[in-house]
Amino acid sequence: MHSISYAAQSLRLHHQSIKHNILFGQPFDEERYNDVVELCAAAGCVALVCAVYARTKYVLLDDPLSAVVSVTTCLFICHPRAYIWNRTVVLAGSV
Numbered sequence: 061m062h063s064i065s066y067a068a069q070s071l072r073l074h075h076q077s078i079k080h081n082i083l084f085g086q087p088f089d090e091e092r093y094n095d096v097v098e099l100c101a102a103a104g105c106v107a108l109v110c111a112v113y114a115r116t117k118y119v120l121l122d123d124p125l126s127a128v129v130s131v132t133t134c135l136f137i138c139h140p141r142a143y144i145w146n147r148t149v150v151l152a153g154s155v
Contacts, residue, residue: 067111123153
């Protein structure tokens with residue numbers, strides 16, 4: 061678990077299902093998948109779901125939350141099943 065997951069502000073989807081884009085070659089874990097989709101779905105950001113679902117030690121978020129209200133951001137970060145705890149998260153954004 062020493063790889064990096066990345067969520068860009070603009071999304072690039074492969075010509076497959078949303079589920080396949082989220083898994084991006086990772087093994088399917090139904091509970092983790094459902095939790096991450098539920099937590100990130102309010103943001104409407106598939107890139108964020110992909111980055112959080114991946115079992116990586118480092119998560120680089122390139123302003124994927126720019127259009128998300130603060131309540132959703134807090135839910136994403138503070139929720140007990142946030143799946144980002146014990147991971148290094150770098151959040152880049154514009155001011």
